[in-house]
Amino acid sequence: MGEAMPRDIIYLTDWRGLLLMKKRIMHIVQSAGGVERYILMLLKNMDSSKYENILVCSNDYKEENYNGLVNVFECINMIRPINIVSDVKAIIYVRSIIKKYKPNIVYMHSSKGGAIGRIANIGIKNNSIYNPHGWSFNMDCDPKKKAIYRWTERLLSRLCNIIIAISDYEKKTAIENKICRPDKIRVIYNGTDIDEYIRKKDIYSLTRADLGIQNDAYIIGTVGRLSKQKAPDTFIKAAGIIKKYIPKAFFLMVGDGEMKNEIEDLIRKMDLQKSVLVTGWVNEPMEYIRLFDQAMLLSRWEGFGLVLTEYMLAKKPIIATKVDAISDLITDRVNGLLVKMDDIEAIARASKEIYEDKELVNLMINNSFRLVNERFNIKRVVSELETLFNNK
CATH class of the missing domain: 3.40.50.2000 (Glycogen Phosphorylase B;)
Known part of the structure; x- marks a missing residue:
């Protein structure tokens, strides 16, 4: 005690x-x-x-x-x-x-x-x-x-x-x-702690190689508890479709929770073992977010969505579900793409659009970075x- x-x-x-x-x-x-x-x-x-x-x-x-x-x-x-x-x-x-x-x-x-x-x-x-x-x-x-x-x-x-x-x-x-x-x-x-990220970002040392991820992989990541709220099952189901659009896609799930065994079973069932890594709990989520090419939050309900501010700070293009308070942080096609909850086809289409449209990506990450500094x-x-x- x-x-x-x-x-x-x-x-x-x-x-x-x-x-x-x-x-x-x-x-x-x-x-x-x-x-x-x-x-x-x-x-x-x-x-x-x-x-x-x-x-x-x-x-x-x-x-x-x-x-x-x-x-x-x-x-x-x-x-x-x-x-x-x-x-x-x-x-x-x-x-x-x-x-x-x-x-x-x-x-x-x-x-x-x-x-x-x-x-x-x-x-x-x-x-x-x-x-x-x-x-x-x-x-x-x-x-x-x-x-x-x-x-x-x-x-x-x-x-x-x-x-x-x-x-x-x-x-x-x-x-x-x-x-x-x-x-x-x-x-x-x-x-989010902007000053801490500025202090640490140049000393973060985690690499793709440390995680067993190929250098030319296109990393699509999510951070959050492996629970019904955060919809990790939807993330994996969407991954199966995204792989058809982006063959080099690799999916990084940063977190742990009560659905871990269920998610690992789903990964095996969809034959995605070589394309998905579940990290478990980590002390520095931002060190992993740095490696993302796309960032997702596919919540089924959300009071705020703190990780969205971390994605913004790290200048990552965002795909999020249009539920609850997420619309207070993300404006569709301004600082992220909003999709319907559990709509795996829409998630895959949004992922493909971000992969292909660099002009849209630059617009969204610039708007996000400005927003997080001004409001969050x-x-x-x-x-x-x-x-x-x-x-x-």
Whole structure:
């Protein structure tokens, strides 16, 4: 568990000699993947002279990744599926951690982390902020489950001060589903760490040869969890058609998840073993994105699509599905190509067009690069969050 930490408030002095309070922020999170990338970028860019950060997370998180970024790292057994026994134990333990460290602000991330954190925080004096990173009721799932998720979010919305939506679409669907009052929601668009990429891009050393990919291969890649949401099965099915258009196409899947075995079976069934590589989880997704000739995000639902900003930053032509918040980031034929969800023929046609039309590619990547610098810098995210923290 985390190291011991004094409970009394820490004070600093500014240049005028005034007494300032160093705020203690407790982050509670279960989900990994894009949510963890958000957490890492946020912690790296927060002002450590003004804030102490405590991370309370699931076993999917590794403490060594947070050395120097957090004052306390608490790893507990929080699991994604609903499990009454496990969830009650997690709530009890998280409540004890909140009481132990007495944070000024509890910032809860993802549906499960948000549910456990809000219940655990009942009756404790602090300010609480919840960021679902994509509403669970927007998922493609059984209508009964959607109804349960919707009612759960409505009930739990009363147990926090502010809800952060990561896109206009997220706020819109929250209002449509009557999750809470509109004035309780703040839209803070997600972002990517532009400065870090600039620092690292010249020292990235990963090569095609390291991955066993031929030098003349045309790499079509995707980054994301191997889960129903990210549609890795659609990516592989489209790959089978794309190979007919682009014989030298090679498909790189950066990520891992519960569908890994199913995807590997599908790759064998389609006889694509020599044309597809599934990397598993990696520490530096941008090092792999650099190798792409095309980048895809074929989500079935999406609260934001953080990896799209990484594709933009790396100047890769993008193919994405026209679902949910993706249209807040991608304008068709301006900074990417939009296709219908699970339409493998349309995906293949879009891939072929990008392969053949260099003028369109240059237009889209230039527009994307300008957009990510103007709107999706993590420093803007941190600035907006720190303003929120300081007003609490």
